[in-house]
Amino acid sequence: MQFFTQIQDMLIGALGPFGPVIAVGTLGIVLVLLVIPILIKDSKDPLEKLKRDQRERAGASGPDTARLRTNRKNEKLDKYASFLEPQDAKALSQVRLTLLQAGYRTRDAVRYYHFAQLTLALGFLTLGVLYFLIFKSGGKTSAQQAIMYILGPGAIGYMLPKYWVTKRLQQRQEEITDGFPDSLDMMLTCVEAGQSLDQSIVRVSNEIAASYPALAEEYQIVANQIKAGRDKPSVLNEMAERCGVQDISSFVTVLVQSQTFGTSIADALRVYAGEMRDKRVMRAEEKANKLPTKMTLATMMLTVPPLLIILVGPSVIGILELFTMAGQ
Known part of the structure; x- marks a missing residue:
């Protein structure tokens, strides 16, 4: 110091x-x-030249087909990849998983996230400098206050995308948790009616799309991947990773074990659906039990001061009048 x-x-x-x-x-x-x-510097990479030649050859079959086959990223952001992506593989994987669980599935999600952090930080920093020069530069301002006026908005702009992604992730996980028991009941009904698990997932995703769009989207992704020929265990495990909800992970484990050991999927769904209903009831009871504790502080702040004023106020006024009369 x-x-x-x-x-x-x-x-x-x-x-x-x-x-x-x-x-x-x-x-x-x-x-x-x-x-x-x-x-600005764009280093020439031989591998990039090879990829460009492959895209040009694939372009003969149409621009849309070429884009789907190569599944390339945004070329404008490729020049800044080393600056907009963490160099540590573990940190990059963690950020990508967080964005995936928040619902951002594009290949450039990490780059857009860091680009938003950089842009907002510089923009808010510029606003802080302008605010300081226009409104605070003429007065008596200490060096610490000047630094806070300038660097404070920049720090807020840098943290704003992280706050947005965190809130979106929490809301998405809450939506999936709330809609999961209902989806299990629908899936159990479809399986007991004679439909396969794949058909049940498609039907459930269509039914809950209006109420729980995030969960319906996850089911739709699973159905499309299974239709594409991928094995079911890997598809379900990826769904559990995308959701980031413990109930989904346990559900995936139940389905994978049921398929591995050849047990009835309907029986497994019936037992697990009952557990999810009980768990939802317990969550509701937990919120109800927390409500009196949360309302105690508000009740004391809003009712006790007026009550004290009504009860003690006249006595205080009378005592003050007595002291005034005694002083005279």
């Missing part, structure tokens, strides 16, 4: 009262000037 204080005093003595602000702004400009050439 003493070291930073000495640097601050030195900057103030050399550049005036706003020396730290000028130093931070200069450092930011230098960093931007150093980063821009890295972003």
Whole structure:
């Protein structure tokens, strides 16, 4: 702390009262000037040339078919891949999984996420600088306050995409958790009526699309992947990974074990659907039991002060009048 204080005093003595602000702004400009050439630079990769030749040869069969076969990413973001993607494979996998569970399934989701963080951080930082120069530069503002006015909005802009993705992930998981017991009951009815599990998943996805679109979308993805010829266990495991809900993971385990050991899927669904109904009732009871505790504080804040004013107020006024009369 003493070291930073000495640097601050030195900057103030050399550049005036706003020396730290000028130093931070200069450092930011230098960093931007150093980063821009890295972003603009497009290194020629032999593998990229080979991919480009393959796309040109595939383009003879039509642009839409070529795009579907190569499943290429956004070429505009490819130049900035090293800057918009974490270099650590574990961190990249974690961010991709988080975005996948939040409902962002495109191949460029990680790049768009980091691009949004960078853009909002620079935009809010610019707004902070403009606000400080227009409204606060003429008054008495300390160096710490100036830094907060400038860097605070930039930090908020950087954290805003993360907050948005986290809230979207939580809402999506809550929607899947709420609609899962109903979907199991529908699936059990379809299986007992003679339909296969694949047909049941398609029917359930169509029925719950209006009430629980996120869960219906997951079921539809599973149905399409099974129709494409993929094995059922891997498709179900990917569904559990995309949802990120413990109930879905347990359901996938039940179906995979039922298929592996050759047991009845209807019996497994019946038992698990009953457990999910009981679990939903327990969640409702838990929320109901938390309600009195949450309302206690609001009740005390809204009812106790007026009650005290009504009961104690006249006595306080009478005592004050007595003291006034005694003083006279």
